[in-house]
Amino acid sequence: MTDRERKDRERSATLIAAALALPGILPANASAQAAPDEGVVALRYYDYRDWQPGASRMTVRSPTLYALVPLSDTTTIEGSLTHDAMSGASPLYHNTLSGASGLGVTDYRTAGDVKVTRYFDGNALALGAAYSDERDYTSRAASVEWRHFSDDRNRTYAMGFGAAYDRIDSSNGLATNKRRETYDLLLGITQVLSAEALIESTLTWSQGRGYYSDPYKLLDQRPDRRHIVAWLTRYNQYVPRFDATLRLGYRYLHDSFGDESHMLEAAWIQSLPRGFNVTPSVRYYTQSAAGFYHDPPFPQGFVGGSPYTADTRLSAFGAVTLGLRVAKTFAGGTTADVALNFYRQRSAWRIGGGGSPGLEEFSARWIEFGIEKRF
């Protein structure tokens, strides 16, 4: 093999591996079977707001700094820092700290994570750690992820294990030094289907035990064990005729609390002249109610000693998100983007009908600003 052939082959292998990234396992630009030779620094800012008819609820402003740095030909380190500033009131129903009681909520969350990835002989091994701190909630997590690339680089197998240890100290004194442990196992496969199509499928099991109740919701009493199975499949198709990419995704999730959900999403990434691209997207979500969720009027269905919640997040509903992102890539490896997303939940939008009655419609919008520099 000549030097040129070897370089061409290495370039092809790096390019295809970059397309084989698994979600959450490794960032796309660090997904090669060899460590990437360029670093990334990105800054993102989120402005989130939600409301119900006649009442503004939560506002969250959240800057995030992300960086990926190659340490050597075989090792990368990456990490992010996030600071959320939250104010307002949680959505109705029956939150003792909500605006409904006139008290409102003000909180801050600071979170950070770091991951070191080592590449060797068609494999990648990553070790990660994460920390998140709020006034009333602290979370520590660690993960290990292993990926194996097939010889032709058309298939990637992934396996991951994660553990999180959380502590809850509610500001109203109802939950003090409460603990929660969660263990996650992930199996995944990514397959090149053709020269223009990729598919990936991951199965995640989550086993948790500890304190799951919401101390800010009256009479809220949830089981102390929780098992979640999530199956996520995503498909990307490049469409040469339009110089565009179609992204499709589906997730099925079963929760031992009794609720099941289905999520479908689609996005169309359209390339435009002068380095622009525009991405309209749509997401549909539907879930059934948890086994211990009870419809209004509160506290209908409450029996002392039995699990109970009136938390609308565990009710039966459907939700739709519409999004639009515009990005521009400048010379020198800098990309800037802005996105607007609009989200709405309605009981009547649950697939097949049968949404929980008596709940207020819930809406949210979030605006994103991002800038990324590769070096």
Place this chain on the structure above:
Amino acid sequence: MTGSARRIRANRGARASARFAAVLWIACALASCATFDPPKPWEKGDLARPSMRFDSDPPAAKATQHIYQSKEGAAGGGAVGGGGCGCN
């Protein structure tokens, strides 16, 4: 229905769904192996486009997932590791 009966039913449901999802995932994985038409190395240029990456923007994906986690019954899939409460 008593609380313990609800819990037993929920646990049975979780185990059944876990088995269903595992079987379905394995079946799909095998099916994809059997039907795809993998390209040669010199045919993979389009696959390397940024738009073809499953997570081309890790911080954006993480933030969006955090929003959904805080507003819907349960979240997960595609990643391992923690990320805080997101309760409000």
